Amino acid sequence: MENASGKSVEQTESGLEGFGQFDSEQAALIPGLPDHIALFCLARVPRKYHPFLNCVSKRWRELVCSDEWHLYRRNNCLAETWIYALCIDKSDQLCCYVLDSNQLQRGWKRIQDLPSRCLKRKGVGFEVLGKKLYLCGGCGWIEEATDEVYCYDASMNTWNTASPLSIARCYFTYEALDGKIYAIGGLGSKSSNPQSCDTYDPLTDSWSSSIDPNIPPDIEDSVVLDGKIYVRCGFSAVSSHVYAVVYDPSNGTWQHVDADMACGWRGPAVVINGVLYVLDQTSGIRLMKWQEDIREWVAVTRLSPLLMRPPCRLVAIGKKVFVMGKGLGTVVFDVENAANMDGVLVSSSVPRLISDDDEISWDYIFPFPTMEDHGLHSSSSKPLSDARSFGHMDICRILEALGGIDPVGLDSQAPYYEIDHTEVNMADRILIGEGAYGEVYLVRWRGTEVAAKTIRSSIASNQTVKENFLKELALWQKLRHPNIVQFLGVLKHPDRLIFITEYLRNGSLYDILKRKGRLDTLTAVAYALDIARGMNYLHQHKPRAIIHRDLTPRNVLQDEAGRLKVTDFGLSKIAQEKDAHGYRMTGGTGSFRYMAPEVFRRESYGKSVDVFSFALIVHEMFQGGPSNKGEDPEKLADKRAYEDSRPSVSSHVYPEPIKFLFFDGMFAMED
Numbered sequence: 001m002e003n004a005s006g007k008s009v010e011q012t013e014s015g016l017e018g019f020g021q022f023d024s025e026q027a028a029l030i031p032g033l034p035d036h037i038a039l040f041c042l043a044r045v046p047r048k049y050h051p052f053l054n055c056v057s058k059r060w061r062e063l064v065c066s067d068e069w070h071l072y073r074r075n076n077c078l079a080e081t082w083i084y085a086l087c088i089d090k091s092d093q094l095c096c097y098v099l100d101s102n103q104l105q106r107g108w109k110r111i112q113d114l115p116s117r118c119l120k121r122k123g124v125g126f127e128v129l130g131k132k133l134y135l136c137g138g139c140g141w142i143e144e145a146t147d148e149v150y151c152y153d154a155s156m157n158t159w160n161t162a163s164p165l166s167i168a169r170c171y172f173t174y175e176a177l178d179g180k181i182y183a184i185g186g187l188g189s190k191s192s193n194p195q196s197c198d199t200y201d202p203l204t205d206s207w208s209s210s211i212d213p214n215i216p217p218d219i220e221d222s223v224v225l226d227g228k229i230y231v232r233c234g235f236s237a238v239s240s241h242v243y244a245v246v247y248d249p250s251n252g253t254w255q256h257v258d259a260d261m262a263c264g265w266r267g268p269a270v271v272i273n274g275v276l277y278v279l280d281q282t283s284g285i286r287l288m289k290w291q292e293d294i295r296e297w298v299a300v301t302r303l304s305p306l307l308m309r310p311p312c313r314l315v316a317i318g319k320k321v322f323v324m325g326k327g328l329g330t331v332v333f334d335v336e337n338a339a340n341m342d343g344v345l346v347s348s349s350v351p352r353l354i355s356d357d358d359e360i361s362w363d364y365i366f367p368f369p370t371m372e373d374h375g376l377h378s379s380s381s382k383p384l385s386d387a388r389s390f391g392h393m394d395i396c397r398i399l400e401a402l403g404g405i406d407p408v409g410l411d412s413q414a415p416y417y418e419i420d421h422t423e424v425n426m427a428d429r430i431l432i433g434e435g436a437y438g439e440v441y442l443v444r445w446r447g448t449e450v451a452a453k454t455i456r457s458s459i460a461s462n463q464t465v466k467e468n469f470l471k472e473l474a475l476w477q478k479l480r481h482p483n484i485v486q487f488l489g490v491l492k493h494p495d496r497l498i499f500i501t502e503y504l505r506n507g508s509l510y511d512i513l514k515r516k517g518r519l520d521t522l523t524a525v526a527y528a529l530d531i532a533r534g535m536n537y538l539h540q541h542k543p544r545a546i547i548h549r550d551l552t553p554r555n556v557l558q559d560e561a562g563r564l565k566v567t568d569f570g571l572s573k574i575a576q577e578k579d580a581h582g583y584r585m586t587g588g589t590g591s592f593r594y595m596a597p598e599v600f601r602r603e604s605y606g607k608s609v610d611v612f613s614f615a616l617i618v619h620e621m622f623q624g625g626p627s628n629k630g631e632d633p634e635k636l637a638d639k640r641a642y643e644d645s646r647p648s649v650s651s652h653v654y655p656e657p658i659k660f661l662f663f664d665g666m667f668a669m670e671d
């Protein structure tokens with residue numbers, strides 16, 4: 001595979017020849033098109049849609065995950081670079097964030113957990129080669145430096161172990177150059193000599209080591225310039241000066257860097273168009289440039305401390321400089337424009353993370369799928385999942401034959417759409433209300449007001465209840481209808497079960513009826529139609545109808561435009577579980593009032609139970625209050641279940657068709 005990738009650099013420089021190997025014998029990538037034309041088109045699909053491509057067929061997945069695809073996109077300037085940042089979070093554990101440099105508005109996203117063995121490490125190396133991210137060495141408070149290396153394959157979204165470093169080291173510097181990783185200097189374990197350089201060759205998955213007395217142990221930073229690795233060292237290494245050494249891989253020599261260059265190199269560095277830029281944070285934050293012709297450091301611009309919180313680090317992509325401060329607050333500017341600007345730099349920026357993590361290291365790679373992509377795009381939109389959910393069995397068969405996958409199917413291992421809990425600031429939550437399952441809060445997510453529904457730990461701690469609940473949410477997340485409250489995701493929280501839906505600021509139909517009493521006919525009919533459309537959508541769901549089971553005015557919410565939307569159909573599953581465990585359903589909040597007889601009798605039931613509840617809600621809208629208002633809801637449900645009692649219908653309150661609707665609903669025995 002790696003050999004093939006080396007070869008395909010040359011093959012694909014000029015065009016699509018590198019994909020010739022895909023042509024033979026297999027079914028066409030796109031039926032009716034030669035593969036090289038299909039590839040020409042597919043490679044131009046933006047990065048954010050690759051997870052969708054991944055799911056169309058096995059062959060498309062193999063293509064998107066291949067080195068050839070990666071190289072082709074890079075060689076044709078189609079690649080979209082993502083920046084990876086290694087941070088230490090509040091609990092003192094390593095974590096990794098990623099930023100899509102073309103979509104800054106999406107902000108930093110946390111990627112899949114790092115290998116558990118290295119979570120507590122410090123001084124690790126973090127470097128990129130191709131589409132792989134390497135996490136090397138490091139040490140812990142009680143753990144000596146290690147030689148372990150882990151490799152993250154961004155196209156597969158997996159971590160694996162790679163060949164260990166030649167010697168254990170931590171707090172070293174690392175650079176990628178000519179397709180190899182160099183791990184330089186740092187501190188070692190008691191038995192190892194870190195005054196050496198380890199070189200990793202991905203073609204052989206092996207490290208080779210060379211010792212040189214010029215390699216300093218106290219390394220601050222490094223950068224690749226003119227095909228050489230420049231390493232900046234701390235103050236204390238030799239006398240009281242900052243000094244730097246340079247490694248030339250062409251002859252394997254280490255030399256000291258001239259003092260004029262070394263003394264002005266006072267911070268993280270990047271190279272843009274062969275010019276060295278340094279972020280000097282010793283007084284304010286200034287971007288300096290090394291002007292080789294006059295051999296001087298020249299100030300390019302300065303950054304407002306209001307924009308950034310030092311310590312800052314730098315990454316360059318093309319002519320763009322990304323400056324990351326504390327909590328990954330990020331400022332981006334074009335270095336050419338910055339040079340023409342006087343004074344404080346104004347630029348685009350990415351807000352810092354709420355968790356205020358301290359970043360310690362980062363790098364960037366050319367993009368391949370990451371956890372964020374899978375999390376954001378995959379679950380609700382997999383072609384096979386969609387085809388199944390809409391009952392297009394013939395399309396399912398085609399997709400299955402081509403190796404399509406269904407991550408949201410009922411038997412799926414990844415049934416719900418996760419939202420990183422750091423994206424929602426629960427500290428600023430506003431309590432909207434409380435139901436049988438927990439509190440509902442108004443919170444902000446990605447700049448939008450959303451409702452966060454918390455599930456009491458007494459309910460969510462039951463594993464069966466939780467699993468059923470997540471299964472229901474997996475179903476809900478696929479639904480889209482103007483009269484259905486939009487489910488947005490489950491908050492990935494270590495010890496809470498919280499899910500996010502759209503926020504409907506006008507409250508529930510229960511609130512409306514309480515406020516207004518009896519509704520005029522036009523409004524009541526409009527509301528009834530809204531509910532009916534939403535319910536019809538649920539009942540028409542394929543391959544199985546979704547039955548609400550707990551349709552009440554409290555579970556019908558109104559948006560700002562006055563449209564009603566049905567919610568909480570997933571929760572009826574929990575109610576079942578609660579019943580099974582001896583809990584009451586939602587009696588306290590009045591569900592008994594709208595409960596169909598067969599549900600009360602705990603018989604098997606179908607869509608008609610929702611029709612029953614719907615009829616009672618319609619009745620209530622015309623009547624101006626719940627039927628049999630004074631009666632105890634549970635006794636009422638009992639009477640309806642065992643004595644066939646039904647609310648009375650006064651002829652003057654209802655228009656004739658509504659009266660029929662009401663009777664049909666109340667006495668509907670079959671679906």
Ligand SMILES: Nc1ncnc2c1ncn2[C@@H]1O[C@H](COP(=O)(O)OP(=O)(O)OP(=O)(O)O)[C@@H](O)[C@H]1O
Pocket residue numbers: 432433434435436437438439440451453485501502503504505507508554555557567568586589590591
């Ligand atoms: N998406 C939402 N947008 C705005 N308000 C909401 C949203 N979801 C729920 N609420 C409000 O929060 C309160 C509690 O809702 P919740 O669904 O937890 O309980 P309920 O429906 O009142 O009762 P039950 O738990 O018995 O169904 C209600 O007043 C409801 O109007």
